[in-house]
Amino acid sequence: MLARTFWDKRGLARRMAVAILAAFAAFVFVAGPANAQRRNKDKQKTEGRVLSTQVGELVLKVQEALQKDPPDNATALKLINQILAKKKLTPYEKAIAYQFKGQVSYALNNIPDTIKSWEAAIATGALNEDEINSLTPNIGQLYIASGKYVKGATMLENWLKKGGKANDRIHLMIAQAWLQADKYRKALPHAEAAFRMAKPKKKKHFDILNYIYHELKMYGKQADLLEQEVSIWPDDKKIWRGIASLKQQANKSREAFEINKLMYLNGMLTKPRELVALAQYYSYYEVPYRGASILEREMNAGRVPKTKKNLVLLANMWRQAREYDRAIPVLTAAAKIAPDGSLYEKLGEAYYAEEQYDKAEQAFRKALQKGVKKPGNVHVLIANSLYERKKSHEAIKEFQKAVKYPYSRKTAKGWIKFINGEFEVARRQREFRAKVKLDECKNQLDRKKRMGAEFLEGVGEITPECKTILAKEEARKKALKKARKKAKAS
Numbered sequence: 164m165l166a167r168t169f170w171d172k173r174g175l176a177r178r179m180a181v182a183i184l185a186a187f188a189a190f191v192f193v194a195g196p197a198n199a200q201r202r203n204k205d206k207q208k209t210e211g212r213v214l215s216t217q218v219g220e221l222v223l224k225v226q227e228a229l230q231k232d233p234p235d236n237a238t239a240l241k242l243i244n245q246i247l248a249k250k251k252l253t254p255y256e257k258a259i260a261y262q263f264k265g266q267v268s269y270a271l272n273n274i275p276d277t278i279k280s281w282e283a284a285i286a287t288g289a290l291n292e293d294e295i296n297s298l299t300p301n302i303g304q305l306y307i308a309s310g311k312y313v314k315g316a317t318m319l320e321n322w323l324k325k326g327g328k329a330n331d332r333i334h335l336m337i338a339q340a341w342l343q344a345d346k347y348r349k350a351l352p353h354a355e356a357a358f359r360m361a362k363p364k365k366k367k368h369f370d371i372l373n374y375i376y377h378e379l380k381m382y383g384k385q386a387d388l389l390e391q392e393v394s395i396w397p398d399d400k401k402i403w404r405g406i407a408s409l410k411q412q413a414n415k416s417r418e419a420f421e422i423n424k425l426m427y428l429n430g431m432l433t434k435p436r437e438l439v440a441l442a443q444y445y446s447y448y449e450v451p452y453r454g455a456s457i458l459e460r461e462m463n464a465g466r467v468p469k470t471k472k473n474l475v476l477l478a479n480m481w482r483q484a485r486e487y488d489r490a491i492p493v494l495t496a497a498a499k500i501a502p503d504g505s506l507y508e509k510l511g512e513a514y515y516a517e518e519q520y521d522k523a524e525q526a527f528r529k530a531l532q533k534g535v536k537k538p539g540n541v542h543v544l545i546a547n548s549l550y551e552r553k554k555s556h557e558a559i560k561e562f563q564k565a566v567k568y569p570y571s572r573k574t575a576k577g578w579i580k581f582i583n584g585e586f587e588v589a590r591r592q593r594e595f596r597a598k599v600k601l602d603e604c605k606n607q608l609d610r611k612k613r614m615g616a617e618f619l620e621g622v623g624e625i626t627p628e629c630k631t632i633l634a635k636e637e638a639r640k641k642a643l644k645k646a647r648k649k650a651k652a653s
Contacts, residue, residue: 178635203539212289225263229332240267243416262298274309278302296327307340316340316349330359330389331368338371347378364395373405382409400431421446427457431476435467439476446480455480455489460561471497478509487516498526504533508541512538515548539568555582601636 214222221242230240246252246260265280274349282299284290286339289325290298295575299322309541318649322605323329334357341350361368376385386409393402403426410419419442426432438461459479474497481490498506513527521588532543535541546561559582565575607625625633 181462192430194620214256214259215253218246218249218252218256218259222259222263229263229267234269234270240264242270243267243630252499254287258284258287258294263612265298269305274305278305278309282546291342296322296325300327300333301465304336305337312340312344313346316344327354329360334360335367335371342375347375351379366396367504382413385409398431400426403506405432417448420448433466435461439473440468441481442476446483451483452486455486460592469496471500475509478506478513482513482516482571485516487513491517498529501533504530504541507533508535508544511544511548515544518551520548520551533606537568539565539569539571539575542568543571543578546575546578550578550582553586558582600629601632604632604636 220325221262225239225242226245227319228235228242243260246256247264252260261280261284265277266286268274268276268280281302285295286296300319303315303318303322306312306317306318319327319333319337319340323333327333334353338350338353338357339349350371354375358364358368358372369388371390373385373392376382376388386406389402389406389409392398393406396402403422406423407419407426408504410416410422423444427438427441432438439458442454442458445451445457455562456463457475458467458473458480459543462473462477463470467473473494478490478493478497481487481493491510494506494513495508497511498504501507507526507530511523511530514520514526524545527541527548530541531538542561546558549555549558549561562575562579562582565571566579578599607629611625
């Protein structure tokens, strides 16, 4: 019932794309080359880590351009290119220039050139370990932000292994990168680390871990995680739906049903498909009356459309609940808009269950007019409706129509045999009663003959009924005798 899980990768991917850039913007920090130079001037006064007078003057101009409000990135870039165009630059001078160029390129949203510049700065070999460790995570994050997920995630992992300082943002970004590359196992430890380190925990920490647990079928851990999440955000319908979906997947559909009931009582189920699904849950768990009541109420409120499909569902639930009188108006409305006669057939069955046999017959005949898959069965139902109204001869005619169809032939023949048997029993009963009455009349006649002269008026008189019966019997005998003579003569 809950076929579509709420852990939708496409939706999660869109959220993560925004999160990657946001996390990068929050985390990225480029130590200006001059700042780095000043920071290290006392402990790093080795040969080659100084700037020439000409380069130093240009670097100061670059800094002045970048310190303006807003920064003059165009002038800064022009000055940086002048530095890089000079011949006989030392590796350290190149490293300073490339770091500045990366910083300006990032400000200009030129991500490819930012990566290229910072990698060129590291490639000069003039940067110390701290400076390399400052640039490396930024480069890795930029690779991820530009869609090179594996390269960026690998770079950040190597940086962490070499002693890089981790935080929940870095781990979350690595997890997101591996997730985009469909490497769920690689994403898992980083998502868990981000979750542990995050204080306070936000939806994004739950969402990515939920998604990974789901994809790796780690439903137990996912259930525990959702329970933590719902305790923080008890009004979030998406979380409750996730718990219900997990229960369903774990073959705990009864628990899923209870969760849906709780969501409905708290006003969380508002969409037509959600409300219809809840009604179906009630039907499945043999509580059709409650399900039908909810569905009817939501239809009347306009939250569930009165489509043919929904009307049929409602009618079926009323029938399941044996509330045929409530199913009849629903089926009547649905049958009128149905393209065939199947719903008129169901309507006839509802009338039949209510012992409204004449209306049942009318509905069944409309079903035949609009067309049904098995008309033979409908003829049987019409015949049953006639039989219940003591119209046995008409019923036999309908059963005879049903005999023409292989699937209804056996049933129809059985009924025909049964009704003919009733006819035969009735005939024999009539013959028996007639014989008993004839014997009684003969006794009256014999009694009168025995009394002879002693016969008194009003005593032992033959009744008018018996006189008629005896006359008919005498006429029958004479006709029989005449017929025999005629037969003998011929």
